[in-house]
Amino acid sequence: MKIKGYSYVTSIALISIIPFLWVVMLSLKTNEEIINSPLALPAKLVFEGYGNALEIAPLGQYLINSVIIAVISTALNVLISSMAAYATTRFDFKLRKPIVVIMSISLLLPITALIMPVYSIVRFLDLYDTKTALILVYTALDLPMSFFILRAFFLTIPKELEEAAYIDGASFMQSYRRVILPLTSPGMITAGILHFIFCWNEFLYALSLTASHNARTVPLALNYFTSQFAFDYNAMFSAVIMMIFPSVLLFIIFQEKIIEGLTAGAVKG
Amino acid sequence: MKKNTLWLYLFTAPLIIFFVVFLLAPVIIVFCSSFMEWKGFSGEISFIGFDNYIAAMKDAEFIVSFKHTIIWIVLQSTVHVAIGVSFAIIISRKFKGWKVLRTAFMIPNMISASALGFIFLMIFNGQIGLVNSVLHKLHLDQFVRNWLFDPNTAFVTVTLTWLLFAGLIMLLVLTEIGTIPSSLYEAADLDGASQWQKDLFVTLPQLRNVIGTCMIIAATSKLKEFELIYLTTKGGPGTETMSLPLYLYNTSIVQNNFGYSNMIGTVLIALGLVLIYIINKVFKIASDE
Known part of the structure; x- marks a missing residue:
């Protein structure tokens, strides 16, 4: 047995x-x-394949785009969800319950279904084929997940710490910056790593919202390879390795944090 | 703390704005325009009631996509979840090397689905693919085929690109197993229960809630599955591996038939709600909020 x-x-x-x-x-x-x-x-x-891959496809440019988009979107996403998680775990106000309910419904929304309206909103905002479009869309689509990871984390921090800060005359903003941010930074790192990986891996929205080398991200390079250079297997396989390496590395290094975050984010939904 | 009210709205405003612009507004557009004829951005928009839904019932490609999506949802919420749960129960004994197995099992879940799709395209490649190479080596040449592009095997092969990789399910279950009070196992030990009896009669019943959650996650994940099909078969050969998300992409981004594609989007969202409702009912998942 x-x-x-x-x-x-x-x-x-x-x-x-x-x-x-x-x-x-x-x-x-x-x-x-x-x-x-x-x-x-x-x-x-x-090792030639690695060099060839960079030469054949605009992989270098795509890598830079991916890094820029993932870094900015991660900062934005984590900051926004941290602020909302702080407000909804520490205080009782009218929007508290609606925000939590709406976020938990959004967590399981099949985001593929939203591709056409998101595409038209991006066009309407005149952001089609820009990095900004992907930064904003990724930040939004992954908010529910980050929000619940951070909420779970905030709930483990004793309220007494901020109460002490308030007694010492700290304002709302001061207690958030001086007490909450330092204490919740491990939770923010967890949410941030997961969001970074999300941005790095996302394919459908990148495919639909971009058209030129200026905004396209790494996952689209594979599409480029399969459609145009189908016979340089060695370069193709090297490109795949370069593409998955960052996510695998992040996962192996931050495994415990990622596991903690995935569990917190998913169970809440 | 009344003076904080303004701050509270300021702190939640960014989340609300992003939610409204990129999630709520799209959901409303998807729903409303599913009752409209809307072709291309410059095309006219006219209200046509349920015509898109009626057309879908006569559209062979829609019907086959719907059927495949349902089959994949059923397989994912049963076979896929069962693999994750059994894996978690076995490695929860924390024998030597369990962490390595956990990491290995998680890897396909951490890399981009597009890379995974591409890797499977190569594994099942007719010429250089791993599967065919192994079959040649074993002198089983009669089984060699172009797995993803042979109508007889395409559906099964595409299914295999995700069915076994239940790393996320395993993690969620493993965490839950860690919270089961050890007194339950001590009582079972006193009664002389064997390991598999403990797994079956002590562990499994305690996992009801988390298994329900996992089934919801697994089932709804197939409502957004796009990359693994797009990068391997693109729904082909013919419509052998076509699914609703892929058909939605084709009708919207490729054909600009927005009314029709948003009808498919509405069907996907509605299917999601129905699935969550049914699984919640069956597993009586306790809400914690």
Whole structure:
């Protein structure tokens, strides 16, 4: 029984990572090797694919765009959700309950269904094919998730700390900046990492809201490869590795934080 | 703390503005324009009542997309959830190496679905694909095929790109298992229960709520599934792997038939609400707010 259980989880874990190991291996083989002996280990490690990938597709530009969009959107998203989480966990006011209810409904909204109106709103705001469009849209679409991660975190912090600050004559803003922000920074980091990964990975909205190299993000580079350079496998596989590397690295480094955040955000919904 | 009221509205205003512009307004547009004929941005908009819905019932591509989406929702909320739950129960014994297994299982959930789609496109590739290479090696050449583009295997193959990867479900269940009081297991030990009896009769009943939550997450995730299909089969061959989100993309961004595509959007949102309602009823999930 025990052995069966272990071999079951081990085989599922293997199925989960073999595709990635295989892609890493292929990114280090020449195109001839990939076609003639796809299973064999590389005869000699070839790193050319990585350089070629950067030359063939505007991957460098896309990487820069992705970083800019993900960084700004993460700052915006975390700040906005932190402020709202502070107001709705610490104080009782008219909008408290409606905000919490609406956010929990939005958490499970199939966002794919909103693609056309978001597209037309972006056009209406004259933001089509800009980084700003993706920054704003990503910030908004992921607000419910970040909001609940931060709320869960705020609820674990004792109220007495701010009450002490208030007694000392601190204003609303001061107690938020001096007491709450430092105390909740671990929660903000968790929400921020998850939002960063969300921006880094998002595909459909990037595909629909951008058209030129100035605004396109990394996931779209793959589309570029499959449609235009379908035969340079080695470069293609190298591009995939460069693209997934940041998310995998972030996940491995911040695993505990990410797990904590995913659990807090998902269970609330 | 009355003087804080202004601050409270200021602190929630950004969230509300973003919500209204990019979530609420779109939902309203989706719903209202599903009753309109609206082709292209410069095209005229006219009210046509339920015509888009009636047209959908006669549209073979809509019907097949709807059918596939339902099949995928059912598979995801049963098979996918079961894999995640069983994985979590087994590694909750925290034997040596459980953390490595947990990380490995999570990886497909952390990378972009578009990269995953591309990787599977290559794994099932007819020429250089991993699956066919292994079959050749094992001299099982009669099974070699172009998995994603053969009408006989396309649907199953696309399903395999997500069905097994239940890392998120596993995490949620694993966290919940950690909160089960150990006294329950001690009582079971006293009664001489075996490990699998404890899993089945102690752990599983305690997981009812979280399994319900997981089923909702799994089911609703298929209402937005786009990348994994778009980057592998694009819904083909023919309409073998077409789904509602993909059909919605084709009718809106590609064909600019906005009224019709927003009818599909309304169907997706309504399906989501129905699913959440049914699963909540079945599992009697206690609300915590």
